Amino acid sequence: MWTNRTRLLCLWLWLCLGKAHCLPETGKIRDTDVSKFFRHLDVIPDVIAVGPQDFLNVTYPGNINADRGVQLQALQVRDEPKVNWIAGKDYYYTLILTDPDVPSKVPPQPNEYLHWLVVNIPGNQMGLGDVRVGYTGATPAKGSGLHRYVFLLYKQPDYLKFNLEPVPKHSDQGRHNFSTKAFVKQYELGFPLAGNFFTCEWSTDVPALHKANHETEGRPLSF
Numbered sequence: 001m002w003t004n005r006t007r008l009l010c011l012w013l014w015l016c017l018g019k020a021h022c023l024p025e026t027g028k029i030r031d032t033d034v035s036k037f038f039r040h041l042d043v044i045p046d047v048i049a050v051g052p053q054d055f056l057n058v059t060y061p062g063n064i065n066a067d068r069g070v071q072l073q074a075l076q077v078r079d080e081p082k083v084n085w086i087a088g089k090d091y092y093y094t095l096i097l098t099d100p101d102v103p104s105k106v107p108p109q110p111n112e113y114l115h116w117l118v119v120n121i122p123g124n125q126m127g128l129g130d131v132r133v134g135y136t137g138a139t140p141a142k143g144s145g146l147h148r149y150v151f152l153l154y155k156q157p158d159y160l161k162f163n164l165e166p167v168p169k170h171s172d173q174g175r176h177n178f179s180t181k182a183f184v185k186q187y188e189l190g191f192p193l194a195g196n197f198f199t200c201e202w203s204t205d206v207p208a209l210h211k212a213n214h215e216t217e218g219r220p221l222s223f
Contacts, residue, residue, distance in 0.1 A: 052195035057084040066198035080135040087124035101147040114178035134169025138200040150197040154189040
């Protein structure tokens with residue numbers, strides 16, 4: 001669980017002062033500002049081993065940007081955001097939104113919670129992608145601290161067949177114990193092309209969001 005909010009503030013000031021070049025290089029992959037940011041906030045190695053090459057443009061309704069670890073309220077990220085990137089028209093892409101800070105009931109099993117998964121996106125036309133896991137916003141449990149919500153975009157080697165049953169946005173099935181690393185390895189997606197993330201913690205809005213938007217068969221979604 002990642003709860004060091006002071007560290008987040010210090011990093012923001014540190015980057016603003018232009019000190020990012022002090023971080024170590026990853027080696028063969030170009031060590032960009034976004035990968036440095038992901039590493040310092042432990043998205044690397046918690047979620048991925050090598051960082052994205054560019055920042056992903058993620059905008060929620062109300063022109064709210066989910067950018068560089070900014071802390072947002074659960075109510076602000078309730079609805080599906082717009083995600084934009086520079087894409088080749090002949091390529092397909094996969095978009096993942098995952099929370100790696102869900103307390104694990106059976107450690108050391110993967111403890112990511114999958115909030116959104118869209119595959120076989122032609123170019124950057126999100127509306128034409130195959131939604132395998134419907135979007136659900138951030139509703140972190142009370143007392144679980146500050147959560148990181150990580151967006152990752154991968155360029156697929158081709159149009160792929162994904163062996164995943166579709167999960168509706170109001171369903172909790174198939175979201176727990178997700179592993180980005182295992183998923184990427186299984187489908188040979190390589191390194192992320194772009195990424196970004198925001199942070200969120202429990203607030204008094206969360207119970208109402210559970211009841212209004214995330215209830216299925218009488219059971220609220222867990223995160």
